[in-house]
Amino acid sequence: MTVLFVKNYIKLLIICLLVLYPATSHCKKTYEEKRESMVKWQIKNRGIKDKAVLKAMSVVPRHLFVPTLYRSSSYSDRPLPIGFGQTISQPYIVALMTEYLKLEKYDKVLEVGTGSGYQAAILSVITDSVYTIEIVEKLYNRTDEMLKTSGYEKIHTKYADGYFGWEEFAPYDAIIVTCASEFVPPPLISQLKVGGRMCIPVGPPFSIQNLLLITKKSETEIVTDVITSVRFVPLVRE
Numbered sequence: 001m002t003v004l005f006v007k008n009y010i011k012l013l014i015i016c017l018l019v020l021y022p023a024t025s026h027c028k029k030t031y032e033e034k035r036e037s038m039v040k041w042q043i044k045n046r047g048i049k050d051k052a053v054l055k056a057m058s059v060v061p062r063h064l065f066v067p068t069l070y071r072s073s074s075y076s077d078r079p080l081p082i083g084f085g086q087t088i089s090q091p092y093i094v095a096l097m098t099e100y101l102k103l104e105k106y107d108k109v110l111e112v113g114t115g116s117g118y119q120a121a122i123l124s125v126i127t128d129s130v131y132t133i134e135i136v137e138k139l140y141n142r143t144d145e146m147l148k149t150s151g152y153e154k155i156h157t158k159y160a161d162g163y164f165g166w167e168e169f170a171p172y173d174a175i176i177v178t179c180a181s182e183f184v185p186p187p188l189i190s191q192l193k194v195g196g197r198m199c200i201p202v203g204p205p206f207s208i209q210n211l212l213l214i215t216k217k218s219e220t221e222i223v224t225d226v227i228t229s230v231r232f233v234p235l236v237r238e
Ligand code: SAH
Pocket: 082, 086, 087, 088, 089, 112, 113, 114, 115, 116, 117, 118, 119, 120, 133, 134, 135, 136, 139, 160, 161, 162, 163, 178, 179, 233, 234, 235, 236, 237, 238
């Protein structure tokens, strides 16, 4: 009688394990599946072709850069709050701006507006030389800690007003500004290499801005192209 009971109990246990294992392993895959679908529908489908950008968007776990409260929406087609009144950009805008930088493996890139660190992480998959500046001290501390403990320790971070760029490591092959300025900060132009590219939203705060691509043709010649309309949080001053 007892033997029969034990046998049945073991059978039941095995059935439970067989049913539950695929269910739990499926849960683990959910973020990966969401990311794959984000790259397919939001990024490739809208015309992003640069292989390095597509790879970076496929491998960086965006959900780790999003506060727990919004984590289930990490791969949605929209920006999300990251605290301190700031936002992590919509995935497509991250990919679009990165593609316009035309980064090569050994390029040095400067980002103004570290925020969650997601854009910096994307850049770091493409090149080893990433420099990023954040002006909100508490956000800077939180993100710096997160980057250092999540395998992104090669990213150089700085707590400062990014309006002035990061002179010490200039010039840069590319500059990306992820907050909107009313004009292009002159220090950023002078820290850009000749032949370098800068992607920056320019326009009034809390309104529609133009996403600009600025190409430095020579020390005295700058070419500006409008990429699209965007809405970024403002670049604030110290
Ligand atoms: N790139 C970020 C998005 C950042 S939102 C990401 O991937 O999550 C814009 C960020 O720019 C905010 O964190 C804001 O605090 C920062 N910022 C605003 N003005 C700045 C300035 N003058 N210098 C540096 N960072 C600034």
